[in-house]
Amino acid sequence: MTKIEKIVLSYSGGLDTSIILKWLQEVYGCEVVTFTADLGQGEELEPARAKAEMSGVKDIRIVDLREEFVSDFVFPMLRANALYEGQYLLGSSIARPLIAKRLVGIAREVGADAIAHGATGKGNDQIRFELAINALDPSLKVIAPWRQWNIRSRTQLLEYAEKHHIPVPSDKRGEAPFSIDANLLHTSTEGKILENPAEVAPDHVYQRTVDPLDAPDAPEIITIGFEAGDPVSVNGKSMTPAALLSELNGLGGRHGVGRLDLVENRFIGMKSRGIYETPGGTILLAAHRGIESITLDRAAAHLKDEIMPRYAELIYNGFWFAPEREMLQALIDQSQAFVSGEVTVRLYKGSASVISRTSPWSLYSADLVTFEESAVAYDHRDAEGFIRLNGLRLKSWAARNGR
Template sequence: MTKIEKIVLSYSGGLDTSIILKWLQETYGCQVVTFTADLGQGEELEPARAKAEMSGVEDIRIVDLREEFVRDFVFPMLRANTLYEGQYLLGSSIARPLIAKHLVGIAREVGADAVAHGATGKGNDQVRFELAVNALDPSLKVIAPWRQWNIRSRMQLLEYAEQHHILVPSDKRGEAPFSIDANLLHTSTEGKILENPAEVAPDHVYQRTVDPVDAPNTPEVITIGFERGDPVSVNGKAMTPAALLTKLNGLGGRHGVGRLDLVENRFIGMKSRGIYETPGGTILLAAHRGIESITLDRAAAHLKDEIMPRYAELIYNGFWFAPEREMLQALIDQSQAFVSGEVAIRLYKGSASVISRTSPCSLYSADLVTFEESAIAYDHHDAEGFIRLNGLRLRRWAARNGR
């Protein structure tokens, strides 16, 4: 085994990473620094500090990354109207490069020669973490215990915890719980009954949204302000990125907005089923498309729609720090120079619908589109030549085919 001097571990304080912490200490016999990212997961993070202290960790890092997460990762992604496989708002995918960035930063700061994560060998996260580390600091070794140790079952995991006096909460001792990931953008739930895509997800799976059937019977209209493609206000009140997303999560959750039951294609080759809740992100996607509809040129808007699936796939597969993602980001950001204004959204029974949009940079002209007499000169006869030229190739094609 390669000699390791110091490791920085991405640490949640949960059962898996608590066991991984002890395994790293025993296996490598070196100092382990724990790093816990506050991404707005809605959990108290101080217990993670206490658990790390109980395991003899001297350097414990708990970092509030909520503003950076939304400002530098979620908002750039939303500028592209990003959806993976046409539906998924990439709540887990977009968090991993940020965590990896800080893992690498802390490793450099403390002189560590390795980083470690708790992602399993079947999932996407191992790829995302490690590709990010490859891009940011190839000199660092990456330790993935789930691919290295001989623990192969949940029972063995609990036995290891008992042998090493690692506290296991009573609710973790029985049947395997749902696998849950949460941050300011979303919650995702996998496992148990959800592993059968034919089974209906039970109501208790949902954490941030009410059932649309039980949502208020009265619609609620909100206004979102945009500047250069990024949301900056809700109902006229300016907010920081994290505060704005938090506000929209509350509004959307109350109206049952943002639920998704998805069978997706993992990068490593298997299909998986997950339940996602992204109330604020769903509202922002609708609002952003609304403001773009009056501020983007047709060809620019269509080009964005063409590259979006490729951009989404890069994020999903872990290539946030790859040159091609950065190239696409530059194109996307260039398109947002005039995407400013306000959009009114109606929230009702699980839907977030655009009902009006205004912009000082609007390309929309009522004088051009009106059926009434227009102040702008438009000669209807011009359309005849336009149609005839566009039909030229079709006429030649029809003649060749004997039509």
């Protein structure tokens, strides 16, 4: 076993990291500093402090990162309209680089030589954490207990907890909980019955959204203001990034917006099934595309759509701090200079639909598209030459093929 002097542990206070804390203390016999990130997971974090104190931890860090999370990670990703495999809004993926950044900062501050995390050996998070740490401080060692200990299942984990008198939480039905990740952008739920993609997810899995069938029968109309690609207001009220996303989570959740039952392809090579709830993010994606539709040039918009899958994949796979992601971000941010204005969205029975958009920088010209007589000079006969030139190669192709 490599000699370690001090460890900084990414600590939630949940079952897995509580067990990992005990294991680290037993195996390495050194000081463990715990770091708990407040990313808006919607739960009281002081119990995490109490649990760490009970385990003998002297240096306990609980840091409110909600504003930094939304302004420096969620909003840049939103500017790209990022969706992994066309559906997933990357709620877990985008949180990991921020947690890793703070872990590295604390490690440098306290003189730790190692960082520990609770990600399993089958998941994506181990990759995301460790690639970020590699990019930020490659001198730090990484301890991943799920890849080192002899615990191989949830059942064995529970047995370890019982042996060491570590409290085991229960879900709403009194059973061991699902694997849940939550932050201000989303909640994700995995495990148990969800491991069979043929099984319908039970109602009690959902935490932030009502069933669209039970949502209000009357739609709700909201207006979101944008400046340079970022949302800045809801219904005319300016808000901080975290407050704005929280407000939209409440509005979207009430109308059943943002549910996703997804089988995705993990970077590590297997498929997994999860239930995601991203009410505010779903609204913002629709609204952002709405404001871009009138402010972005056609070629710029299409180029963004071409690079978006690559950008989303980089985030999903853990390459937030990689040079190629930063290069794509620079291109995306350059496109957002005039993406300002207001978008009106209708929330109804699980949908968030753009119904109007306006901008002082709009490229939309009613005079050009109108079917009525227009003061703008447009000669319809110009289209004939345009079509003829674009059809030239098709005529040659058809002639060769004997059509």
